[in-house]
Amino acid sequence: MKRIAIDMDEVIADLHKKHLNIFNDKYNESLTPEDLQGTRLWKIRPHDADDILSYIDDPDFFRDLEVMEGSQEVIKELSESYEIYITTAAMEHPTSFTAKYEWLKEHFPFLSDLQFVFCGNKSIIHADYLIDDSPRHFKDFKGEGILFSAPHNRYESGYVRVENWNEVRSFFLS
Numbered sequence: 001m002k003r004i005a006i007d008m009d010e011v012i013a014d015l016h017k018k019h020l021n022i023f024n025d026k027y028n029e030s031l032t033p034e035d036l037q038g039t040r041l042w043k044i045r046p047h048d049a050d051d052i053l054s055y056i057d058d059p060d061f062f063r064d065l066e067v068m069e070g071s072q073e074v075i076k077e078l079s080e081s082y083e084i085y086i087t088t089a090a091m092e093h094p095t096s097f098t099a100k101y102e103w104l105k106e107h108f109p110f111l112s113d114l115q116f117v118f119c120g121n122k123s124i125i126h127a128d129y130l131i132d133d134s135p136r137h138f139k140d141f142k143g144e145g146i147l148f149s150a151p152h153n154r155y156e157s158g159y160v161r162v163e164n165w166n167e168v169r170s171f172f173l174s
């Protein structure tokens with residue numbers, strides 16, 4: 001069986017929606033994902049960057065993120081013909097461990113604990129494919145990077161790009 005490594009944030013968990021909502025509430029703004037095409041919130045609001053980046057250090061931040069549409073169904077289907085691992089660069093936010101683990105248990109109960117990989121540099125991951133929204137993780141990855149579309153990566157090129165989980169299904173199962 002071929003092995004697929006799958007990122008969490010912005011691939012199966014909707015981090016940006018919650019992050020943007022917190023920002024908009026706090027600063028009385030109404031930014032949308034359209035405003036973040038090709039950039040990041042902390043880059044377009046540099047004076048508030050430290051504050052914006054601090055939201056995700058809240059230990060509970062990751063616990064109630066919305067599940068990306070279609071990810072549960074498609075990962076369940078992929079599990080029948082591929083080895084699946086959820087690979088998250090959780091070392092970048094160590095306070096997130098418990099919330100991320102509980103979130104995975106709640107929303108992906110058909111995966112076992114041994115399919116969760118909380119890691120640092122993803123080049124250590126030995127898989128045939130890595131589905132991720134951050135192209136930096138593809139740099140030293142030995143398999144094929146599949147770029148999952150997110151506002152910040154809109155103008156990245158040179159990778160197979162999937163817009164949503166329907167396209168992931170088509171790529172791997174057709």
Ligand SMILES: [Mg+2]
Pocket residue numbers: 007008009010011132133134
């Ligand atoms: Mg990500």
